[in-house]
Amino acid sequence: MSVWWVLLALSCLSFSAGLQKTNRYEGYKIYEISGKARSLSFSETLNELVKNASYYEVFSGFNGGNPAQIMVHPHEQVNFVQLMDDNNVDYDIINRNVGLTLSRQFETNQMLRQWFPYNGRLGTERYYSHEEINQFIEDLAVKYPRRVFLKTVGRSYENRWLKTITITNGDARRNKNVILVDGGFHAREWISPAAAIYLINQLVENLEDNADLLQDFDWVILPVVNPDGYEYTQLSADTRMWRKTRQPSSSNCIGTDPNRNFDFHWNEEGASDDPCDDTFAGAKAFSEPEALVVGDLIHSYADRGQMYLTLHSYGSLILYPWGWTAAVPDTEEDLKEVAEAGKSAILEATGTNYTVGPSTTTINYAASGASDDYAFNAGFPISFTMELPFGGTGFDPPASEIDRIVKETWVGIAAMARRVIQKYPLA
Known part of the structure; x- marks a missing residue:
């Protein structure tokens, strides 16, 4: 890692208080579902579920056997986990707060524009x-x-x-x-x-x-x-x-x-x-x-x-x-x-x-x-x-x-x- 990336990481700490404010994606989680779960019945269930764009967004499907990644609204996370459990599907949470991640990235990008002007x-x-x-x-x-x-x-x-x-x-x-x-x-x-x-x-x-x-x-x-x-x-x-x-x-x-x-x-x-x-x-x-x-x-x-x-x-x-x-x-x-x-x-x-x-x-x-x-x-x-x-x-x-x-x-x-x-x- 270069020196300037270390400095950037340290400087981001000063923004931590401001990053806690609520934004559109506050509390959203991204779940990763194993490619092993791609049974026909489960795929059909998942396809129906994610048609509700207000609560779900598929970032990637079972691409070539790869895991599926789905962003889920906070109000729907209990139901989503229940669906996984009912279908005996293994999952991991790969991002526990999308809003916080995006806020940190936004602040970082703003700083980088100042540090590296065209x-x-x-x-x-x-x-x-x-x-x-x-x-x-x-x-x-x-x-x-x-x-x-x-x-x-x-x-x-x-x-x-x-x-x-x-x-x-x-x-x-x-x-x-x-x-x-x-x-x-x-x-x-x-x-x-x-x-x-x-x-x-x-x-x-x-x-x-x-x-x-x-x-x-x-x-x-x-x-x-x-x-x-x-x-x-x-x-x-x-x-x-x-x-x-x-x-x-x-x-x-x-x-x-x-x-x-x-x-x-x-x-x-x-x-x-x-x-x-x-x-x-x-x-x-x-x-x-x-x-x-x-x-x-x-x-x-x-x-x-x-x-x-x-x-x-x-x-x-x-x-x-x-x-x-x-x-x-x-x-x-x-x-x-x-x-x-x-x-x-x-x-x-x-x-x-x-x-x-x-x-x-x-x-x-x-x-x-x-x-x-x-x-x-x-x-x-x-x-x-x-x-x-x-x-x-x-x-x-x-x-x-x-x-x-x-x-x-x-x-x-x-x-x-x-x-x-x-x-x-x-x-």
Whole structure:
């Protein structure tokens, strides 16, 4: 542990009195249920239980046999424990007060912003705002005018600019193959834009080490798909777990799940038509300007695009189509081959074991209207959702874990990209 992290831990003690105030998640607990409990009857019981979003939220299901993690409202914890006992299901409490955890993290993040102001670079010391991320890629375009190109591709509902960065090797060759990457679909998954930033840094600043990744391929990266939601989660501990966009619906509820809003099997299995649900598919396909931007990007590069990668959190998963059905594509072996390259590289480098597989059957639920299915159907032969590792209460690794997670993620992305380059050479 570095000296400054020790100092930070000590300084946080001074906030302890202020952290005791009640917030939205005060007294919430996160329970972990063993993957051994995945009997059909219990899974069905659990699925019915967690439909009550006022009291339950599933952070991860029985992903590839992994434990399920569920956040439970204080008023429902006795009933939840009784259900576990009645079904002879073992469980652990992995967080006894989510509100307290989020409050501490909020205070820490506020201090880190003061200690590490934006200075022309984005490191791994803290999480950065959408404005800082946009400024960073703008600065890179100025610093490397022959290799880095910026494009404004749209605006969010709250009028924040969505910008892509295109990274090349500077040889000015046209019509290269493309790898398209995005992050920050779900607002609370801060580690996703952080991983996209680290990816950008590696490709831009370390050209010599990564020349093969840019020889016949250009990389197009949209670091934050959902900037309105992302900024909303940074306002307070109360808003930290927000997932959706910020466009109001016809009801009193706000936001749509942008990763259920794509016009491919829209609003089918695994999406909700209730505007108050976290998986609300929207009033119509592409109702969200942020999802429409990604859809346009996918179509813009579909003729040259060889891999689409969307970064999410959490679960240590590399998922490929389909998400709308338990069926798999005819080219599953190609998808699996590339995903396994990333899994093997991460395991060898860090010991973290990723699970690879088709989305629906690997995570045990469908997710229709998602971007990876849309990109695959549009013509990208390789299309993945990469769920980064667990941290904090699940979606919120503390700043001290950013460096480890993003470096590990880069290892996997680079390995998958190299396999894609082998499989799909420039014609």
